[in-house]
Amino acid sequence: MASIDIDKVRIIVIGDSGVGKTSLIHTLCHGEPIINPTWTIGCSVDVKLHEYREGTSAQKTFFVELWDVGGSSGHKNTRSVFYTPAHGIILVHDLTNRKSEGNLRKWLAEVLTKECNGNTLSSVRTVNPSRNQDIDEYDPEQFIGSSQIPILVVGTKLDLAEEVRTHFNRRLSPIAEECGAGEIFVDCTTAKAMAPGSSSSVKLSRFFDLVIEKRFYNRDRPSPFTDKRRLMSGYSGNTINHKTFHFE
Numbered sequence: 002m003a004s005i006d007i008d009k010v011r012i013i014v015i016g017d018s019g020v021g022k023t024s025l026i027h028t029l030c031h032g033e034p035i036i037n038p039t040w041t042i043g044c045s046v047d048v049k050l051h052e053y054r055e056g057t058s059a060q061k062t063f064f065v066e067l068w069d070v071g072g073s074s075g076h077k078n079t080r081s082v083f084y085t086p087a088h089g090i091i092l093v094h095d096l097t098n099r100k101s102e103g104n105l106r107k108w109l110a111e112v113l114t115k116e117c118n119g120n121t122l123s124s125v126r127t128v129n130p131s132r133n134q135d136i137d138e139y140d141p142e143q144f145i146g147s148s149q150i151p152i153l154v155v156g157t158k159l160d161l162a163e164e165v166r167t168h169f170n171r172r173l174s175p176i177a178e179e180c181g182a183g184e185i186f187v188d189c190t191t192a193k194a195m196a197p198g199s200s201s202s203v204k205l206s207r208f209f210d211l212v213i214e215k216r217f218y219n220r221d222r223p224s225p226f227t228d229k230r231r232l233m234s235g236y237s238g239n240t241i242n243h244k245t246f247h248f249e
């Protein structure tokens with residue numbers, strides 16, 4: 002039987018414990034919500050089949066690996082083994098927990114520092130005097146000037162976040178603005194949030210395209226999240242196949 006080679010990209014999904022990373026990935030890859038997610042110990046990987054530039058002459062199928070890194074602070078010192086290589090990063094925060102949004106800076110710094118050790122990105126240790134704290138944070142200026150890893154920011158628990166639902170034109174979160182990242186708000190307890198044709202699904206598809214482009218086509222074009230023409234393009238998401246692996 003002939004074997005088919007399908008190229009893959011690896012996307013790291015990070016954020017505080019309990020923000021909904023596992024729930025997000027499950028809904029995204031399986032087209033239905035997970036019933037009882039358990040704490041992720043170490044890392045769990047789901048795979049989604051993605052049609053790059055679907056509907057164009059450049060259409061091609063890729064595997065998108067989503068690496069769900071457990072958010073428990075107890076594993077802070079060991080989880081960096083899951084961070085390289087990172088072709089894309091999904092930063093997840095809980096819309097009902099503002100602190101989880103602020104903590105995304107630390108998460109990004111953690112991944113970028115690891116990447117930096119592999120000499121692919123710039124990241125620095127900074128002191129935040131306003132909070133009188135010595136914390137690891139990425140430097141947005143260095144980050145934007147370096148060879149960027151595409152980033153998507155995801156706010157979960159939209160069903161519980163009254164303020165966000167009623168303010169339709171909510172501004173991007175500061176971290177999404179700083180990184181030039183796209184942002185989506187989702188309710189992971191329903192498949193509707195990421196159903197083909199929904200705005201979240203269109204943005205996710207664009208994000209996957211960008212990750213693939215950077216990885217395999219080495220094109221430096223403007224972020225699709227700031228290119229209004231691409232916002233008009235159609236999308237029909239496709240989840241055909243998936244596998245789950247567990248690393249502890």
Ligand SMILES: Nc1nc2c(ncn2[C@@H]2O[C@H](COP(=O)(O)OP(=O)(O)OP(=O)(O)O)[C@@H](O)[C@H]2O)c(=O)[nH]1
Nearest residue numbers: 018019020021022023024038040041072158188189
């Ligand atoms: N109402 C609501 N609950 C959600 C949503 N997303 C996740 N949850 C719930 O939040 C809890 C934590 O979700 P997980 O997906 O396990 O969170 P996680 O980020 O993977 O957590 P760790 O494995 O500890 O890193 C679970 O009880 C989920 O059912 C959402 O969009 N809406």
